[in-house]
Amino acid sequence: MDPDDLSAQQWQNSFSANAEPEPQPQPSDCNDYWFIPTYADTKVLEERLETFAHDTGAHMTFNKKQERIELWGQTSCIQRAKSSLDQFAAFYQDLHETKQKMTKTRGWAKPDRELTAAEKRKKEREDRRRLESQRYLGRPTEECTYQHRLNWPKDLPAFRLLGGNLQLLDALRTECKSFIWMDQPEMVLYVYGNDYHSTFTAMTRIKNYILKRKRAPFDNVCHILEKPSKLVEMHMVNASPMPYLGVPLQHTVPAKQGAPHSQGASNASVFIRAKEVAAFENLHEFDLSMASIEKGGEVKDRAPPGAVPQKAGEVAAVRRNDAYINSLKYTESMTxxxxxxxxxxxxxxxxxxxxxxxxxxxxxxxxxxxxxxxxxxxxxxxxxxxxxxxxxxxxxxxxxxxxxxxxxxxxxxxxxxxxxxxxxxxxxxxxxxxxxxxxxxxxxxxxxxxxxxxxxxxxxxxxxxxxxxxxxxxxxxxxxxxxxxxxxxxxxxxxxxxxxxxxxxxxxxxxxxxxxxxxxxxxxxxxxxxxxxxxxxxxxxxxxxxxxxxxxxxxxxxxxxxxxxxxxxxxxxxxxxxxxxxxxxxxxxxxxxxxxxxxxxxxxxxxxxxxxxxxxxxxxxxxxxxxxxxxxxxxxxxxxxxxx
CATH class of the missing domain: 3.20.100.10 (mRNA triphosphatase Cet1-like)
Structure with missing residues (x-):
């Protein structure tokens, strides 16, 4: 063996023998755990961990070495805790994906395949439609037979409603084959075209659009009294016919100064109830009483309060009941x-x-x-x-x-x-x-x-x-x-x-x-x-x-x-x-x-x-x-x- 290789081998053996073994992570006794995504903000997560634990009923600890959240508790509490953590991570995932899209660069791409005959015809139609729409942008480049003008209302922001370049009118330009533009200093809208019906339609729809913005709906409450079935008087009661459905007032409306027919609202709901007049059971019975007076009879004991029985034909008895006769006629025409x-x-x-x-x-x-x-x-x-x-x-x-x-x-x-x-x-x-x-x-x-x-x-x-x-x-x-x-x-x-x-x-x-x-x-x-x-x-x-x-x-x-x-x-x-x-x-x-x-x-x-x-x-x-x-x-x- 080469002397250099021998010394290198000896050095390596001595290092391995003296080196301490790397500590292994101790197995956790947690019931479950949730791994922290790389794109999540661990600092914010650690701050909110106590809140998540309180709301879900699960005990949580932050394990930095293993980059996970350890969970203890009942199964339902752990599932709620995981759902809360998933919601938290989803927000940072959206930010991560948005950032990737913004920094994404164009690379190699698969070449486009050859279009079929139907796809070619569709593309040609779209190209013609696009060219046709571009033709009517801006001011007219040709002589136009019909011209319309509209003074734009000063209280309506034209370019905020129609776009900075009036781009919201592009579809209307193409549909009506008309040139539409705005003269800014005078704020006059012009519509030019070669077909009267088309240009008139374009101008009418723009007017409708203006009218739509100027006539916003307003709340309108209309009160109507339903026609009573008997001759009655109306009186106010504090008790509702169905007490548990009464609408309690949330605030008190103060009385209006100088208003003779209004007063401040009470703390209880007030309802209109009908009360029979003179205890007549129905209108037919009242008609019979009136007929008996005209034929010479006497007014019955159930006559209206204050009426004194008198001989029939006397004018006073009839006049005393004129108010009720008028009420009868009014009630019949209420519907x-x-x-x-x-x-x-x-x-x-x-x-x-x-x-x-x-x-x-x-x-x-x-x-x-x-x-x-x-x-x-x-x-x-x-x-x-x-x-x-x-x-x-x-x-x-x-x-x-x-x-x-x-x-x-x-x-x-x-x-x-x-x-x-x-x-x-x-x-x-x-x-x-x-x-x-x-x-x-x-x-x-x-x-x-x-x-x-x-x-x-x-x-x-x-x-x-x-x-x-x-x-x-x-x-x-x-x-x-x-x-x-x-x-x-x-x-x-x-x-x-x-x-x-x-x-x-x-x-x-x-x-x-x-x-x-x-x-x-x-x-x-x-x-x-x-x-x-x-x-x-x-x-x-x-x-x-x-x-x-x-x-x-x-x-x-x-x-x-x-x-x-x-x-x-x-x-x-x-x-x-x-x-x-x-x-x-x-x-x-x-x-x-x-x-x-x-x-x-x-x-x-x-x-x-x-x-x-x-x-x-x-x-x-x-x-x-x-x-x-x-x-x-x-x-x-x-x-x-x-x-x-």
């Missing part, structure tokens, strides 16, 4: 006047929402109406109540759309409305989770309210919808003074956000899941806030739908949760605590309403749907027929409560 008021209110509001490219719903709900501000007088005649009080704009009411909080009465109503051939096969209700979240607006960074409607398939998210700017352009509240329940006809609108999975609300939704507690129990919601979205309230709807052609009846069990304090971001939370309140509601609508409103979310710039407001109250949809159907459903509910 026609109410139909006209409902029609006018619907027409005005539908004209507004026709220009909105949002999600629009119209529903009729049965519930109770309580007064927040009401006149000082305690007893009113029908005419005075209808003309002076109900139509007074100072009248403020609260409508509760819930008809009971008893699950037994709700189940009985479900059986009562279920068709006979389906009595033994009641389909489980559809479950919809309505989540109210706070999200920071992208342009102003101000928190805004977003409503997320989510359905699940098994344990994962199925369909979801994000709504903002929710308004109620119309709320017709029909006060029924002789019935247990009143009803309301509402029209609501909201703007639907794009269902982008990678948007802030999309990231939040796709981390939702359902977790069954035990076998047979209904699943509970598992959520985790993000840095952009914060959950504040939860509503779970169990909806049973009955088709009574042409009407759709919805019976809904609604459970409410209010989160008093926000949870930390990326922290998995199981909705294990019971609901704050569970109430039951009933609503009804027509399929034709849904079909018409379904056009609006898909409108392009300046378009209006094909339906007209008149479509909602003609032929089979006449308002008197709608009111008859509402009364029929309400009669079933009140009959059920009479049995209970």
């Amino acid at each position: 026609e006047r109410n139909i006209e008021r409902i029609r006018n209110a619907l027409e005005d509001s539908l004209n507004q929402v026709q220009l909105l490219d949002g999600e629009i719903k119209m529903r009729i709900r049965i519930g109770q109406i309580s007064l927040q501000e009401y006149p000082r007088g305690s007893v009113w005649e029908i005419k005075e109540m209808d003309a002076s009080v109900i139509r007074d704009p100072r009248l403020k009411t609260e409508f509760s759309p819930f008809f009971t909080k008893s699950s037994e009465s709700f189940s009985a109503l479900v059986k009562k409305l279920t068709p006979p051939h389906l009595q033994d096969h009641i389909v489980p209700p559809d479950v919809i989770w309505s989540l109210g979240v706070l999200k920071r607006a992208e342009d102003t960074n101000i928190p805004i309210n977003v409503q997320l409607d989510v359905t699940f398939r098994e344990k994962t998210v199925s369909l979801w919808n994000a709504l903002v700017q929710k308004t109620t352009p119309l709320d017709i509240r029909v006060i029924s003074s002789e019935r247990l329940f009143s009803w309301a006809w509402t029209l609501s609108s909201a703007r639907r956000l794009e269902g982008d999975k990678f948007s802030p609300e999309g990231v939040f939704v796709h981390r939702l899941s359902l977790e069954p507690k035990n076998k047979g129990d209904e699943p509970t919601l598992v959520f985790a806030n993000t840095k952009d979205v914060q959950l504040r309230y939860i509503r779970r709807e169990k909806k049973r739908v009955f088709v009574d052609d042409p009407w759709v009846i919805e019976l809904v069990e609604e459970a409410f949760w209010t989160l008093q304090a926000p949870y930390m971001p990326y922290q998995a939370v199981t909705l294990s605590f019971p609901a704050d309140q569970v109430l039951y509601s009933v609503s009804m609508y027509r399929d034709s309403w849904v079909n018409r409103f379904s056009e609006n979310p898909h409108l392009s710039l300046g378009q209006v749907p094909t339906w007209d407001p008149e479509d909602f109250f003609k032929y089979d949809e006449a308002i008197d027929k709608t009111m008859d159907e509402v009364h029929r459903i309400r009669d079933k509910i009140e009959t059920l409560f009479a049995e209970f």
Whole structure:
């Protein structure tokens, strides 16, 4: 052996003999563990470890040598802990993937294959369409036969609504084959083209777009007194016909100075109830009394208070009852006047929402109406109540759309409305989770309210919808003074956000899941806030739908949760605590309403749907027929409560 090799071998042997063996990690007695991803922030994780342990009920320790979190506890607690840690790591994974995409460089790629004949034709059509759209960009390069101009309103930001280069008008330019541009100093919009119909259509749709932005929907509450079935006087009562459904006032409305017919709201709900006049059982009995006076008889002992029996034919006796005769005539014509008021209110509001490219719903709900501000007088005649009080704009009411909080009465109503051939096969209700979240607006960074409607398939998210700017352009509240329940006809609108999975609300939704507690129990919601979205309230709807052609009846069990304090971001939370309140509601609508409103979310710039407001109250949809159907459903509910 070479001397150098021999010395090297001796040195190596001496080093191996003297070297201490490398310490092996001691096996841990933990129940489970979770490895820390390389892209996660270990410093932040170590700071939040105590919070995760407190929320999940599992004991956690940070093992730096093996780069893992060791877990002790029950199996359910360990699974919740792992879910919380996964939510935490998912945030850093998103950042890691985003950074990779930003720093990714183009390398070798697989060569494109040769297109088929059909693909070539499709590509040629797309190229022609792109060239055609580019032709109408900017100012016209040719002589145009027809020209239109529009002075842009000064109170509308043109370039914020249409884009810095008016790029939102590109689709309209191509469709109408027109040149559209803005003269900035004078803020005049020009439309040039060679076809009058096309250029006129383009200008009309731009005007509609301006009108749409200038006429935002406003909340409008219309109060109507339902026609009483007897000759009555109205009086105010503090006790609701269904006491447990009374709507408690959250605040006190101060009395308005100089308002003779209003006073501050009391701490209890106030309702309008009917009181018979002179104890006549019905209008027919009163008619007979009036007829006996005219024929020479005497007024009965059950005459109105203060009336003295006198010989028939005397003018004083007839005059004393003139007020009641006038009330009779007024009551008989109340239904026609109410139909006209409902029609006018619907027409005005539908004209507004026709220009909105949002999600629009119209529903009729049965519930109770309580007064927040009401006149000082305690007893009113029908005419005075209808003309002076109900139509007074100072009248403020609260409508509760819930008809009971008893699950037994709700189940009985479900059986009562279920068709006979389906009595033994009641389909489980559809479950919809309505989540109210706070999200920071992208342009102003101000928190805004977003409503997320989510359905699940098994344990994962199925369909979801994000709504903002929710308004109620119309709320017709029909006060029924002789019935247990009143009803309301509402029209609501909201703007639907794009269902982008990678948007802030999309990231939040796709981390939702359902977790069954035990076998047979209904699943509970598992959520985790993000840095952009914060959950504040939860509503779970169990909806049973009955088709009574042409009407759709919805019976809904609604459970409410209010989160008093926000949870930390990326922290998995199981909705294990019971609901704050569970109430039951009933609503009804027509399929034709849904079909018409379904056009609006898909409108392009300046378009209006094909339906007209008149479509909602003609032929089979006449308002008197709608009111008859509402009364029929309400009669079933009140009959059920009479049995209970």
